[in-house]
């Protein structure tokens with residue numbers, strides 16, 4: 249890994265290649281559309297096509313761990329190779345694992361995704377704070393020590409998230425309490441804590457005190473549009489990472505077509521955001 253810290257790597261990558269984060273989500277329907285078998289060989293080919301299309305073009309790539317895990321250990325082996333090829337080529341990798349557990353167990357998950365010696369080691373990982381934000385303390389400390397990031401779910405893109413994330417606790421929403429806890433960690437200037445805030449709707453959060461990166465999934469397949477980003481994330485645009493997975497991946501399996509789709513979306517985002 250580069251000696252640069254997470255924030256420096258993120259800034260350098262996004263200023264060179266834009267803010268778009270493309271997902272590698274090998275849905276069974278996409279494997280079928282790409283003419284690939286629904287097994288680890290199909291998964292490997294899918295990931296290889298994505299790597300070829302995105303390296304050098306896209307700053308941040310987010311493999312969705314679930315679609316690899318679905319194939320058991322052969323799927324994990326493909327994920328390991330995908331993460332390592334992307335990172336060796338200078339593409340930042342957010343492992344979308346959405347882990348969340350009691351603190352002591354969470355530390356083991358943290359070692360998997362953020363530990364220097366793990367074959368799954370990534371630049372950042374998505375985590376759930378809904379066992380209590382403090383259950384993430386050791387994960388955040390490991391990320392910080394290793395110059396990596398942690399993206400904490402605050403207000404997710406799915407409609408079902410509202411019942412929990414918009415519930416009121418001590419005078420603010422649960423989602424806002426996550427934003428505030430993340431801001432407190434980052435007050436040392438590190439940006440170790442990022443947020444996940446869906447781009448699909450008005451999130452209702454006050455993000456003005458939050459200076460870390462914000463991963464914003466929902467573009468394309470879930471209906472969020474590039475035109476709405478500037479208004480939804482007004483004031484938080486510098487480190488905004490809008491995400492699309494299926495919306496881009498549907499352009500495959502041609503590497504050229506996939507690359508064009510990713511570039512077009514990347515350029516639309518850069519044109520729309522200051």
Ligand SMILES: O=C(O)c1cc(=O)[nH]c(=O)n1[C@@H]1O[C@H](COP(=O)(O)O)[C@@H](O)[C@H]1O
Pocket residue numbers: 271273312344346374403404405406444445446463465466467468469470491492493494495
């Ligand atoms: O953490 C995430 O990335 C995430 C959070 C969220 O609130 N909503 C959300 O869709 N995601 C992930 O982002 C990706 C979105 O995929 P598409 O809907 O195909 O663009 C999937 O891998 C989701 O699991």
